[in-house]
Amino acid sequence: xxxxxxxxxxxxxxxxxxxxxxxxxxxxxxxxxxxxxxxxxxxxxxxxxxxxxxxxxxxxxxxxxxxxxxxxxxxxxxxxxxxxxxxxxxxxxxxxxxxxxxxxxxxxxxxxxxxxxxxxxxxxxxxxxxxxxxxxxxxxxxxxxxxxxxxxxxxxxxxxxxxxxxxxxxxxxxxxxxxxxxxxxxxxxxxxxxxxxxxxxxxxxxxxxxxxxxxxxxxxxxxxxxxxxxxxxxxxxxxxxxxxxxxxxxxxxxxxxxxxxxxxxxxxxxxxxxxxxxxxxxxxxxxxxxxxxx
Amino acid sequence: xxxxxxxxxxxxxxxxxxxxxxxxxxxxxxxxxxxxxxxxxxxxxxxxxxxxxxxxxxxxxxxxxxxxxxxxxxxxxxxxxxxxxxxxxxxxxxxxxxxxxxxxxxxxxxxxxxxxxxxxxxxxxxxxxxxxxxxxxxxxxxxxxxxxxxxxxxxxxxxxxxxxxxxxxxxxxxxxxxxxxxxxxxxxxxxxxxxxxxxxxxxxxxxxxxxxxxxxxxxxxxxxxxxxxxxxxxxxxxxxxxxxxxxxxxxxxxxxxxxxxxxxxxxxxxxxxxxxxxxxxxxx
Numbered sequence: 292x293x294x295x296x297x298x299x300x301x302x303x304x305x306x307x308x309x310x311x312x313x314x315x316x317x318x319x320x321x322x323x324x325x326x327x328x329x330x331x332x333x334x335x336x337x338x339x340x341x342x343x344x345x346x347x348x349x350x351x352x353x354x355x356x357x358x359x360x361x362x363x364x365x366x367x368x369x370x371x372x373x374x375x376x377x378x379x380x381x382x383x384x385x386x387x388x389x390x391x392x393x394x395x396x397x398x399x400x401x402x403x404x405x406x407x408x409x410x411x412x413x414x415x416x417x418x419x420x421x422x423x424x425x426x427x428x429x430x431x432x433x434x435x436x437x438x439x440x441x442x443x444x445x446x447x448x449x450x451x452x453x454x455x456x457x458x459x460x461x462x463x464x465x466x467x468x469x470x471x472x473x474x475x476x477x478x479x480x481x482x483x484x485x486x487x488x489x490x491x492x493x494x495x496x497x498x499x500x501x502x503x504x505x506x507x508x509x510x511x512x513x514x515x516x517x518x519x520x521x522x523x524x525x526x527x528x529x530x531x532x533x534x535x536x537x538x539x540x541x542x543x544x545x546x547x548x549x550x551x552x553x554x555x556x557x558x559x560x561x562x563x564x565x566x567x568x569x570x571x572x573x574x575x576x577x578x579x580x581x582x583x584x585x
Numbered sequence: 586x587x588x589x590x591x592x593x594x595x596x597x598x599x600x601x602x603x604x605x606x607x608x609x610x611x612x613x614x615x616x617x618x619x620x621x622x623x624x625x626x627x628x629x630x631x632x633x634x635x636x637x638x639x640x641x642x643x644x645x646x647x648x649x650x651x652x653x654x655x656x657x658x659x660x661x662x663x664x665x666x667x668x669x670x671x672x673x674x675x676x677x678x679x680x681x682x683x684x685x686x687x688x689x690x691x692x693x694x695x696x697x698x699x700x701x702x703x704x705x706x707x708x709x710x711x712x713x714x715x716x717x718x719x720x721x722x723x724x725x726x727x728x729x730x731x732x733x734x735x736x737x738x739x740x741x742x743x744x745x746x747x748x749x750x751x752x753x754x755x756x757x758x759x760x761x762x763x764x765x766x767x768x769x770x771x772x773x774x775x776x777x778x779x780x781x782x783x784x785x786x787x788x789x790x791x792x793x794x795x796x797x798x799x800x801x802x803x804x805x806x807x808x809x810x811x812x813x814x815x816x817x818x819x820x821x822x823x824x825x826x827x828x829x830x831x832x833x834x835x836x837x838x839x840x841x842x843x844x845x846x847x848x849x850x851x852x853x854x855x856x857x858x859x860x861x862x863x864x865x866x867x868x869x
Contacts, residue, residue, distance in 0.1 A: 337670045337748075337826070339670060378620060379620055379621070381617070382617035450832070450836050454839075456627045456636075464623060563732065567728070
């Protein structure tokens with residue numbers, strides 16, 4: 292009798308449970324409600340006056356402001372000044388990004404776990420030795436240094452450096468280099484931490500020391516990604532360098548600041564066009580280099 | 586017999602690119618070094634050393650008095666509010682422009698084959714809409730939010746509202762571009778299937794398009810919100826409300842203890858927002 296009642300062997304497929312769906316949707320409702328609350332709170336707090344924006348008066352104000360920008364001022368002295376500002380902005384972003392690479396490369400090897408205290412390279416060492424603790428120390432220092440550099444925005448670094456070394460493009464270079472150094476350090480660290488282990492192991496088995504392993508198996512693997520991240524940050528930095536001048540750190544931003552404050556609308560438009568061209572050109576250059584190098 | 590790998594090696598050896606690139610890089614580097622007025626020893630000169638010492642010793646201890654902290658509470662909250670509203674406006678701007686700026690939605694692709702074929706005027710009309718949307722988005726995002734903020738402060742006055750508008754416009758341009766990239770990447774089979782049942786475009790959009798893009802859409806918007814918090818914290822430097830205004834004031838008054846306090850507040854705020862955003866994204 293048992294052989295012809297195969298019910299027990301039948302796989303048990305549960306009905307879709309309503310409870311699960313209910314809990315999920317409750318959570319969704321909660322999320323939605325908190326989003327709405329956040330939205331209303333923000334709406335009240337941020338002095339939104341959309342009515343003013345679309346009223347004849349407010350809208351007219353904006354329109355008249357835009358009208359004052361046209362036509363752009365293409366007289367030779369303004370163009371020369373815009374050109375000089377663009378070149379200076381380019382220089383700030385270029386040197387700043389290189390400085391960032393130097394900072395990131397000098398810190399990142401201490402800040403990646405698999406190079407400094409754990410993983411394949413150190414598996415022969417005693418687990419809880421004092422040497423391990425000694426290695427943990429630079430790791431933590433490097434990590435927190437990178438965090439510190441990264442958390443403070445470029446503009447605030449620029450404010451600080453303008454105080455420290457005076458007005459001009461140099462504080463802009465330092466600000467970009469320091470902040471971007473933190474960002475690149477984090478990105479490089481992530482690349483280093485998921486490097487492929489097999490080449491390392493095979494080099495290690497030939498008796499290479501750690502420095503040789505670093506140069507012949509780790510760096511060749513990570514270099515393309517390092518370059519790609521650096522180019523990406525350069526694209527970001529050209530945009531930042533264009534506005535660093537607002538706090539006195541040179542470049543196009545300084546000229547824009549002056550043009551806005553003195554209500555030179557036509558010159559302002561010229562400078563904005565200069566930013567547009569510069570940013571677009573750097574984007575294309577960076578894309579070209581990325582294709583070429585990698 | 587030609588050996589492809591060998592020929593490619595010899596070709597790459599003959600290429601001028603590395604030398605040319607190295608030369609341009611070197612010239613650019615030297616010129617930039619000179620133009621950026623780099624002074625490597627700035628911190629070792631007497632003046633720089635004195636300023637550095639004044640700054641570092643002036644920073645400690647941070648000003649954690651209740652008086653100052655309660656004064657900072659409102660700007661800190663305002664920063665969050667600016668970022669939320671700014672991101673909202675950015676979505677409102679970026680979404681429609683992103684749709685019009687998606688080639689497969691507005692000009693070509695499966696959906697429009699029947700419409701556009703044999704009707705050049707319609708094609709030109711749609712194409713011009715597409716180009717215009719792309720142009721507007723590109724204009725919005727290539728002017729930095731700082732410049733937008735400065736212009737809006739002139740146009741609508743000091744305060745949080747100009748910060749909201751600046752973030753809304755600049756981030757609207759970025760979001761629109763990324764949205765259109767997400768839209769381009771959808772799978773066409775469901776759309777085609779819907780079309781074959783006779784669904785109109787709006788229905789196709791809601792039932793075929795939206796479900797596919799929603800996770801990417803939400804996660805990228807959240808990522809931009811994180812960026813908006815950082816941006817709105819410093820937009821105050823030009824008078825657009827939030828913590829930046831306070832940093833500016835404290836810096837101008839050389840009160841570095843207050844600067845350090847504000848930086849600490851900023852650190853915790855950004856960390857909190859990153860955490861919330863990561864949690865919500867993990868839910869998707």
